[in-house]
Amino acid sequence: MEHMFHKTRLFTPGPTPLLPAAQFAMAAADLHHRTPEFRALYQRVLEQLRTFVGSTNDVVLLTSSGTGAMEASIANLTSPGDRVLVLTAGKFGERWTGLAKAFGCQPDVVSAPYGQTLPLEAAQAALRSDTRLVLMQATETSTGVRHNVQAVAEMLRAAGSDALLVVDAITGLGTTHLDMDAWGIDVLIGGSQKAVMIPPGLAYLAVSERAWKRMETTKNPRYYFDLRKERKVAAKGESAYTPGVALIAALGAAFDYIAAQADGDLAKGRVALVENAETCAAMMRAAVPALGMRLFAPEAPAAAVTAVMPPEGVDSGIIVKQLKARFGTIVANGQGEMKGQLFRVAHLGFFDPLDTLAVIGALEQVTVDALPPSKFQLGDALAAAQRVFAERSRALDKAASNDSSKISVGAVPAGVGR
């Protein structure tokens, strides 16, 4: 072991690194949930959440992992026998099929191979007059792919479909621009352990009026995840059951931090958060070929996470293990049958470009002995990432100075020598 001293760093796409201010807020949140103090906190956080999601629709906050909000969407919006269209290209897309079946729905499934994005024409062809829901991901965390939500929404509108569009944006929120109201998304789902920098345990959904209306007639069972009940009590600053009080305090602190990146404007702070993830992801993508590796999803890469295929003949598990053993750096292996074929490096939430340089530097050390010196030298991948950072910084600065009302990207403090 060459290092006697390790600093643990998470580069996993959920849970992600925790924001210190959110951890302090959690520690201080010694409140009862049926008090005016909690009601004030809850109402404030729900309002921030609506701004963060970027919609005028009502949002519902659930104390559960992200899958709870996915289940809530199916339980509240379907009746047994309903046909639903699942657009899937990975493990999280497959979760929609499993959930739909668990609630007695008939899923029609349109899939793309892992690493690719959804085939729109096939989706259109599979849409039926009785399709009740269309289910998809904004970003497929298992493969590092970004799907085109806007195109699916437009396709549904052009087809005059009554189907509600339900989008799992659990790693999409805070990493990709999503305009729920303008595009006509009916349910947009997020989760706490992803871009909002707090621990797992909260899930949230923004719900369109069309979707609220649908719930009046649907028949599937729901109790804990009864969205209409939550909406009703949320109007009074309450939740139906004991909420994750400490996590809600943490979420408020995280939104304050995101807003502070853009002079207190949370909507602009979200844009900065997305651009920051885009910068880190672009740096990572530039480093990958310089490491003698390949991108698993080169066509439609997500900013949330980059999936990387190791050099030919190397099990990705070895890289995952070595990064942990030598540098305390935790990246995610492939999920399911992708285990061993790829590893995933996250960019969503509390990461900045210096974190990305750190993980690239660790990857260089881990792979240097596996590749011939003619193919790879220490510093090649870092240099590629540095060039991308410099280019993007210049472009973002230029955009900001052309429009002084635009965001200044928090992760790139002005005046840093470049």
Ligand SMILES: *Cc1c(COP(=O)(O)O)cnc(C)c1O
């Ligand atoms: C993390 C994640 C989920 C939710 O997983 P939980 O473990 O239930 O929080 C769902 N969809 C996507 C795309 C995710 O990345």
